[in-house]
Amino acid sequence: MxxxxxxxxxxxxxxxxxxxxxxxxxxxxxxxxxxxxxxxxxxxxxxxxxxxxxxxxxKDDSTNESSVLERIQQHGPAKRAIADRALAALGPEFHGSVFIDAGTTAAAVAEGLSARAATAPQGYPSTNGSRARVEAVTHSLTIAPVLAVAQDISLTVIGGRIRGVTAAAVGAETVAVIGRLRPDVAFIGTNGISAGFGLSTPDPEEASVKAAIVRAARRVIVVADSSKHDRELLVSFASLSDIDVLVTDAEPPADLATALADADVEVWIA
Incomplete structure (x- = not known):
């Protein structure tokens, strides 16, 4: 050749x-x-x-961003595997609140959460024997319908100006509402994750919303396939030390792996 x-x-x-x-x-x-x-x-x-x-x-244009319809066709099996692994963080008796970020990998988490509820005829059993519920929150118009019809999931949708490329609410009102929440777990997507720049995305308004979710949540789980490793987009919205778990489909490159370990981030390989 x-x-x-x-x-x-x-x-x-x-x-x-x-x-x-x-x-x-x-x-x-x-x-x-x-x-x-x-x-x-x-x-x-x-x-x-x-x-x-x-x-x-x-090679990235740091401001370039594929639409949600384009991205939903990419890395499908990896995203589903990542979602399944990430949902293991909730445990079989989880009873609490989750925030699901916009994005196609986060959407796979929402689909997995909905399917998990549907296969539990008694709902999620709690330790005191009562019928447990999951309180879900999202600002994504593509994720909301998946959760709205799910058994034993109560859904809150945060509004705002909708960004067409991601079908997600953004803006000062969206950020303010998120700031008044304290979800137990947040599943966050990212366009890039690197040792020096942390988590990043091309759009400043999307970055503001993601940063607000990270600040609000008690536990932050990042779901990102390996194509996001070592990528740096225009706006950083969180440092590695701001997150608790990275769920991905391949071992991060050496420099990123070292930085994650130094930041005390758990890395789960789907």
Missing amino acids: YAMERQQGIERILADDGRVSVVDLAHRFDVTTETIRRDLAALEETGSLVRVHGGAVA
Whole structure:
């Protein structure tokens, strides 16, 4: 295979997965790791990617953001696995409040929570034997319908100006309402997570809402597939020390893993 064909193949894999590994590419194309590193260097020069430790990630416009309809088609199995693993944090006898952020991975959490309620004919049993309920809160117009029809889930939807690209409420009123809440657990999505910049997103108003959720919750669980690792978007909304758990589908790169450990963040691999 010629170098150009291999590099085109790398670009296709990167478009699908958001991240590539030198070792994986070397195995896939049956070449040495040094050959792959030269390919990545060439692609970086053309602006196709950004090299990181052990591989490369897609080059970002720090303000670019796919719509929720586009993102719902990406990394579906990984998002469902992440959601299932994240919901284990609630435990079989959970009786309390959850805030579910906007985003497609958070939507998978909402779907899992709804399905979990539907398969519990007695509701979620509490330790005192009463019929327990989950108080759910969201500001997402795509997540609200999933939770609204769920058995044993009481739903509060926070309003505000709706951002079309994410179908989520934003603005000062939204932030103010969130500030008056104290959910037991918040499931937060992010567009990027890195050692130096923390959690980030392209839009300042989305960042303000996410920051408010992080401040409000007693426990913060970030749900993010591995394409978000080592990405830095325009606005940071939380530091690594602000979160309790990261649920993802692959081990974070070494630098990020070290920073998460230093911040005392639990990393759960789905």
